[in-house]
Amino acid sequence: GTMALSTPVPPASLLEEMVVPSRQLFGPGPSNMADTIADAQHRNLLGHLHPEFIKIMADTRLGLQYVFKTKNSYTFAVSGTGHSGMECALVNLLERGDRFLVVEIGLWGKRAADLAIRMGIDVNIVAAPHGEAIEEYKPQVVFVCHGESSTGVVQPLDGIGEICHQTGALLLVDTVASLGGARFDADALGVDCVYSATQKVLNAPPGLAPISFSDRAIEKIRNRKTRVASFYFDALELGNYWGCDAEIKRYHHTAPISTVYALRTALAIVAKEGIDASIDRHYQNAQLIYKLLEANSLEPFVEKEEWRLPCLTTVKVPAGVDWKEVADDLMAEGVEIAGGLGPTVGKIWRIGTFGLNSDKTKIEQVISLLARAVKKRCNL
Numbered sequence: 001g002t003m004a005l006s007t008p009v010p011p012a013s014l015l016e017e018m019v020v021p022s023r024q025l026f027g028p029g030p031s032n033m034a035d036t037i038a039d040a041q042h043r044n045l046l047g048h049l050h051p052e053f054i055k056i057m058a059d060t061r062l063g064l065q066y067v068f069k070t071k072n073s074y075t076f077a078v079s080g081t082g083h084s085g086m087e088c089a090l091v092n093l094l095e096r097g098d099r100f101l102v103v104e105i106g107l108w109g110k111r112a113a114d115l116a117i118r119m120g121i122d123v124n125i126v127a128a129p130h131g132e133a134i135e136e137y138k139p140q141v142v143f144v145c146h147g148e149s150s151t152g153v154v155q156p157l158d159g160i161g162e163i164c165h166q167t168g169a170l171l172l173v174d175t176v177a178s179l180g181g182a183r184f185d186a187d188a189l190g191v192d193c194v195y196s197a198t199q200k201v202l203n204a205p206p207g208l209a210p211i212s213f214s215d216r217a218i219e220k221i222r223n224r225k226t227r228v229a230s231f232y233f234d235a236l237e238l239g240n241y242w243g244c245d246a247e248i249k250r251y252h253h254t255a256p257i258s259t260v261y262a263l264r265t266a267l268a269i270v271a272k273e274g275i276d277a278s279i280d281r282h283y284q285n286a287q288l289i290y291k292l293l294e295a296n297s298l299e300p301f302v303e304k305e306e307w308r309l310p311c312l313t314t315v316k317v318p319a320g321v322d323w324k325e326v327a328d329d330l331m332a333e334g335v336e337i338a339g340g341l342g343p344t345v346g347k348i349w350r351i352g353t354f355g356l357n358s359d360k361t362k363i364e365q366v367i368s369l370l371a372r373a374v375k376k377r378c379n380l
């Protein structure tokens, strides 16, 4: 018999207008997009091997070297969100038989450890980056999250690179939540691999993960016993595609053209302000946040000021207050703040002030909305 071909009914909901309200994004990311970045994304597409686009990729690489503060030739952006930077770093730097030391100060160390365990790597998790752990365990790679977005802690990195290099380990750093918003210098700190994301301080849409590999890291990758199990994340292939080596550029994948336009524009904005000026602005505005919190009887979650991530402030939820009701009050005003993550759920709010959102007037608005919503709950 003949089978009747079915004609699917188009989903009614899909045919409705897409709803995208305007929103002030003061959560842990994404942050608000700068207008010029949004405009850049609307530019016409070019072919990803056209000379004009190759120039845009080259400019993007220069911008990334500038914000990471590195001369690493292998500096480019992985097509994917921050997680793709983590995956790219791990699948290239580690192979079976390697030991991976993870400094776990929150969710992101756990995530890196989990990924390495999936890869069959020997993983050791420690709570602080102390030298003994590195000397005893002799890992091939040490992971540290610079800006821990689940707690609002910035991890000091001074001296860790030296300890790593003395024992032959590579230092891998996550700067997804901190790049451009907290002091960081890849080369001075002896960082061998660092990755980030576009949707935090850079105010670009999510979709690319800036990444940089030191010569030492590239040498380890070149001397692997086994091939990198991922083609898409292969650092040497990606490096060739981004023009990091002397070979003729090969097709690797189709770069997300519009997102590269956005990143290039975002980096130009940072370059115009100056990377150090951008970082200083985040520190100064963080001071303002602490002052305003205190004036409203609210407390930062991170006690020591030098441990606070300037671009992402965590605030203690006062006893008896439901964090969600307060966040909902702000959302009703079109302002997003977030609650905790993992062990901090219910205990903190997370207020991201990334890039253009690190602004005095905007900060005053957000903290006054927060203070008002908390007071309402306390007086009930």
Ligand code: PMP
Pocket: 028, 029, 081, 082, 083, 084, 108, 145, 147, 148, 149, 174, 175, 176, 177, 197, 206
């Ligand atoms: N690391 C850190 C420190 C982050 O804050 C995030 C995102 N919140 C990630 C990694 C993962 O990035 P993405 O969500 O863009 O994949």
